[in-house]
Amino acid sequence: MTKSDPSLVNSKVLADFKVGVDNVIFSVDTKQNRLLVLLSKRKDEPFSGEWGLPGTLVRQGESLEGAAYRILAEKIEAKNLYLEQLYTFGGPNRDPRESPHSFGVRYLSVSYFALVRYEEAQLIPDQFNNTTWYIIEKVPQLAFDHNQILEYGYRRLRNKLEYSPIAFDVLPELFTLSDLYQFYETILGTNFADYSNFRNRLLKLGFLLDTEIKVSRGAGRPASLYRFDPVAFAPLKDKPMVFI
Structure with missing residues (x-):
């Protein structure tokens, strides 16, 4: 000192x-x-x-x-x-x-x-x-x-x-799970989580609402658009998100 x-x-x-x-x-x-x-x-x-x-x-x-x-x-x-x-x-x-x-x-x-x-x-x-x-x-x-x-x-x-849900303050109101994964990957690095585990964990947490709207981006199946639900997220506030 x-x-x-x-x-x-x-x-x-x-x-x-x-x-x-x-x-x-x-x-x-x-x-x-x-x-x-x-x-x-x-x-x-x-x-x-x-x-x-x-x-x-x-x-x-x-x-x-x-x-x-x-x-x-x-x-x-x-x-x-x-x-x-x-x-x-x-x-x-x-x-x-x-x-x-x-x-x-x-x-x-x-x-x-x-x-x-x-x-x-x-x-x-x-x-x-x-x-x-x-x-x-x-x-x-x-x-x-x-x-x-x-x-x-x-x-x-x-x-x-x-x-915290800061990603959802920045993402559009409607987004795909791939959009969300890419957002996290850009900040945390390519090895932060496996996409399948990331997707499954998020959906089990229950704060993402499936709008039942589909969007096509190039080849492959259309992707679902989701919306963040702040009410469903409230019980998880300040708890570590284990999917990270």
Whole structure:
């Protein structure tokens, strides 16, 4: 453990904080089996010209969630979207604008993670074209501690799939079991579960309703369209989903 400066720890001087919001915006591209994250190139110092997570300082009278949604609205348009608060990153000196030996302004980052489907998420163009999707495995070194925030968000996303219905906030209202399997596979990897076991387990859990509507996609038998039933899912809330 790194020793703190006793003069700083024992001081009664209160820190002066600025609060920012940084969004880890994931996009699921099931057609190409890619998980993407949205990055923005910074225009201002510190880290001018380097990639980072889309972020902002919270404005006067603005809620944290409001700032998170403002970032989303400035960067993408999406029909179906999931958003939740991730974590607060506030270690000393996480921002180069802080002075390690004075009681200047400290910068907190309240992070959020969002999830959208790639085919539904349209980037909002700006004059600098400073925003783009990066494949999760090819993310470069980011500004500030944004690699750490991204890693934390990625773990949260994978864990959330085990016990929460976040996939159904992002998928269309009607979907096939193959659509759902591909969604999970894109995020968790190709070996996360056998399709037959995945299908059988889901149907036994009873929160997917067969609409009795069939859809044809190329060769093979038509597939059934299902709908998520939140009432049937309620007893399973916060319980690990063993089909993962």
